[in-house]
Amino acid sequence: MLMAGLDRLDQGITLFGPDLKLVFANSRLVELVGLPQALAEPGTHFETIVRHNAAHGEYGHGDIEAMVADRVAAARRFEPHTLERTRPNGVVIRVSGWPLPEGGFATVYTDITDQRRRELRLEQRLLRQTEDLRRSEERLRLIANEVPAGIAYLDRDEVFRFVNRRFARAYGLSPDAIPGLRHDEVLSAATMARVRPFFARAQTGEALDFDQEIAFPDGRVLDTRTFLRPDRDPDGTPRGFYVLTVNVTKEKEAAAALLQAQKMETLGQLSSGIAHDFNNLLTIILGNLTPLVAKIDDPALKAEMLEPAIRATRRGADLMRRLLAVARRQPLEPAVVDIGETIRTIVELVRPSLHDGTCIAVEIDGTPYAFVDPAQLEASLINLVVNAADACLTGGRIRVAAESDAASGAVMIVVADDGKGMDEATRRKIFEPFFSTKTGTERSGLGLTMVQGFVTASHGTVALDTAPG
Known part of the structure; x- marks a missing residue:
């Protein structure tokens, strides 16, 4: 009755005695491992079965006698063991053996082909998903690096965990050098003083935007707009925030x-x-x-x-x-003008009105000519020289220079003084109509506005370089 029950199991079973001769093999074993019925009879030696399997490729390619000797030696040790082997027909079998108290050993053969196929499909699916995730991360990193904005992520301890290439380059660092650093190890003290209140609000889960002027390590000072967006745990607890900074200087x-x-x-x-x-x-x-x-x-x-x-x-x-x-409603009447001669004429006209202790020097490089409205040019030069003289109330030096650029054909005229200069707030308004740094009824506030309008209408540009002191 026991043997009949063992024959109905879905697993192959063998029992070998201490002399390595077969004591019992159920019918499922014959079917599962493809063993001839004659070899499944009691009394067949373990070595005979192993040699048959080796000769039929059950153990793969190799020297048959060496494979037989290895397996017989392992059997004689009567040690517990578990292994898997794939038969030539693709069936995967798990072989589990253990010694018997009275000597010999029992072995169970289990068909795990479907299990291994499921595991292989799962493994392949995981590999595909891993590859898809890797490619997705690469795409996101590529996008983050190509976006015209600085992007970063800070955790709840305000430590950088990610920065894109543009963010890192703005601070003169590589993208790999910043993760792991605190915000105040990357941002300047002046920048931190401005952004710290916003970072504190972002850590509470608030989304906010703000504009600020940032001085970067390379000396650039840019107007920026920064967006802070919170990152939350599944339960809604803030765990960090994203930073996106855009250069809005041109805007x-x-x-x-x-x-x-x-x-x-x-x-x-x-x-x-x-x-x-x-x-x-x-x-x-x-x-x-x-x-x-x-x-x-x-x-x-x-x-x-x-x-x-x-x-x-x-x-x-x-x-x-x-x-x-x-207002540029008065049409220009351009003509070929000797810039050097015009400057000398204007300087001699203005020189008698200079304050005591103020000297004026003329520097003309070559013989520059330009196609401009002579009257407007003279009026513009008078405005610039008079303004320079007003900046030197207690004496100083005014320099009026001109030089031509052979490559572009343009002429650069410079009116410089060593007067008191002006602060940034004044500099920003200096070309506005009716704005004047002087008082009195004789000041219309249109002089520099007129200069800018004339130069722009003449396809030129005006630049101002000034600082207090």
Whole structure:
């Protein structure tokens, strides 16, 4: 009854005696390992079965006698063992053996082919998923590195765990050098003073954006916009935050340029709208005042009333012309101009009005010429030199220089002084219409605006380099 029950098992079973002769083998063994029935009879020696298996490729390629000797020697040790082997037909068998108390050993053969196939499919699926994840990470890293923004991730201890290439390069480091560093080991003290309150809010799970000016290690100072987005655990607890910083310097410059253009357009509309009527009125006033000077014999009346009125009328006409020039509603009349000769003429014109202790020097490199409106150029030079003189109230040196660039054909004119200079707030407003650093009724605040308008209309550029002191 016991043997009949063993024959119904789904596993192959063998029993060998101490002399390595077969005592029992169930029918499932014959079917599972492909053993001839004659070899499955009691009394068959273990070595005979092993030799048959080796000869039929059950143990793979190799020397048959060597494979038999190895397996017989292992059997004689009567040690517990478990191994797997794949038959030539692809069936995978687990072989588990253990010694018997009275000598010999029992062995169980289990078909694990389906299990191994499932495991192989699972392994292959994991490998595919791992490869897909690796490729996905590579794509995300590529995207992060190509995005025109600095990207970083800080954990709850405010330690960098990831930065993209652009973020690292901005601070003069490699992307591999930053992870593991704290924020204050990468960002400057000045930057940390500005961003620390925002980082603290981000650590609480708040999403926020802010603009700031950042001075980078390479000396660049850029206007930036930073976005902070929280990262949370599955339960919603903040565990860090992402940082994305974008350079908005050009955007702000464009916005400022647009605002300036809108101001100029408004000024142009205002100026051109009233210029005709205003000039007519000034012509009538001047036409009536001028004959009175010849008819009135009272010197005091002329000096106190008529001459100031005439000067004011003429100044009004000049102011209107400057308004039209600033608004670019007055057409330019360009001609070939000897820049060196024009500068010398203007300097000699202005020199008598310089403050005591102020000297002016002219430096002309070669014989530069330019195709510009002569009158507007002279007015612009007068404005620049007078402004330089005003900056040297207690004495100083003014330098007016010009040189031509043979490659581009452009001419650079420099008006420099060693006066008191101006701060950043003043520098940003210096070209705005009606803005002036001086007081008094003789200051219209249009001089530098007119210079910029003239140079721009002449396809040139104006640059200002100044600092207090």
